Amino acid sequence: MRPSDIDALLDDRPADGAFRVNRRVFTDPDIFDLEMRHIFEGGWMFLGLESQLPKSHDFLTTTLGRKPVVVMRDGDGRLACYYNSCRHRGALICRLGQGNRRLHVCPYHGWSYDSAGKNRNIKSREQGAYAPAFDKDSHDLQSVARFENYRGLLFASAAADVPPFLEYLGEARHLVDLAVDQSPGGLELVPGPVRFTFEANWKLQLENSCDPYHFTSVHTSYLRLLDQRRAAQQDSKVKSVWNDDRPWAEGAKGVTGGTFSFDHGHVLNWQIMGVLPTLPLYERAEQLLKEFGAARRDWMFNMRNLSIFPNVQIAENASSQLRIIRPLAVNRTEMITWCVAPAGESADARRQRIRQYEDFFNPSGLATPDDATTFEDTQCGYPAEAGWLQGYARGMTATRPGGNPMTAPIGMTPAAGVLGGPELCDETALHSYYRAWRDRLKQGLERDGGA
């Protein structure tokens, strides 16, 4: 495949008001391989939260594309990311998702490494009749090329030739800040990750998070249930902000939300929510007003779906979810999902956040299964014809470069933004994903000289 083959998969003609995506990007295994090499193993990827590793010698394991890695906090408290593979024969040295270990002993032949990645023992080395050539090699764990901690969010890149992380995150950092600043202790994960798979391409999850258009059709049963609960005036276990405020309601006037696009493929879809007592963050409303002013505080209470390209999304509405997208095959994806919360919130707020999370976000809840099933139906639909999808055209005449009145008060300048009512349901923010996708694959192919 050549760089020009990638260009041919996106019909990107802003001057003509056209943006179309070829169905092949979701179904071609060769494209999936390129995505693994040049996106997931070729650039910045989210790993986890620093708060998962509070103590010296804590570790967590994850993957960069197909590459297993381990993040460790050493005895001096420093965090680093290494490939999770013994230098001897390649076995995983950490076999658990998380833990605390001063010394990692490879289960295969007993080589051991400390929490700073240094080789501490090669079993029976003296008796091993090693040649001097062996002694010249480093036997330490191999560091992943780049590692970065942005306000407690950990990222790494398996490729060294990437932009500095802050440049990569760019103006989207303001949106990460809105999540982190909700508590002086930053973000923490509620114990109990939930993993699920769907038989569809990973980019469907990426799209779905920035797609208000699907909400009233895919989640009809959920919305009806909320109506029923409201009508019954139940003292419901689930106090939901959706019960108070329905920004998607037909006929709502004026601007209710919109999208922002950022360089490098980051995207936000948001809606005005209001500082409502039904939100778990409400207990902090006054304090946050004092600390950050009205604009930033109110933004913390807006519904926000943030995607940091390519593998992490933070969704904040009635509850809050951190999800990691892990592509397994061109038509198979694993989601690793967590309820994420401001550290140190009250027991009542935490309980409310958890209940609302289970109701909406879980693959055993009342909404997400309908998304995941729809992804699979979409994957089945792609091969119907060769050609262009028409699902990236809403908002084309509403998108404006740079910031707007909503971004100015928080000092954020996105690449582009759309403001509108509940039925506009912009799709142009998705262009940002696909332009980053195209650029990354083309750069990779150019670097490899074709292939």
Add this chain to the structure above:
Amino acid sequence: MSAALTAATAAELLALEGHYLDTRQWEKWLDLFTEDVVFWVPAWRDEAEPTTDPDRELSLIYDIDRQALVDRVWRIRSGMSVASTPLMRTAHQVSNVLLPDPPGETEAEVRATWAVHLFNPANGRQHVFFGLYESTLRFVDGRWKIARKKVLLLNDRIPTVLDIYMI
């Protein structure tokens, strides 16, 4: 007046619960639960430990009254949920029903092992969810009902969807 719970009665109640789900007798299924039933499916903290405190840790399902189950049944039957249309075909198997010693006169916590075979007629895929039940049975209105059902799902890597009728 109640008689102490027998193994046969407990096993029959748990089998009936699965049977009503497998045969889509939703009203009869709902009628097996007390009004204040807690239907709880913990998540897993890590490889070894399930979550134990639903107010501080995540659960897959934590429905704390019968109305929440009514809501779920409504959604399942609504025709508005693509994840529930068509419904998976299911076969519940409940075994190893263990009673406390001595079994209570009006309430008893019963343990059992379960497996549910699933077939999705939409795409031909099959799956088996399996795990352990802890069911608190309570004698009310002249019969034994389920007052609390804790479903420990042992294979919690969920293919696309998990709902109350699959566990």
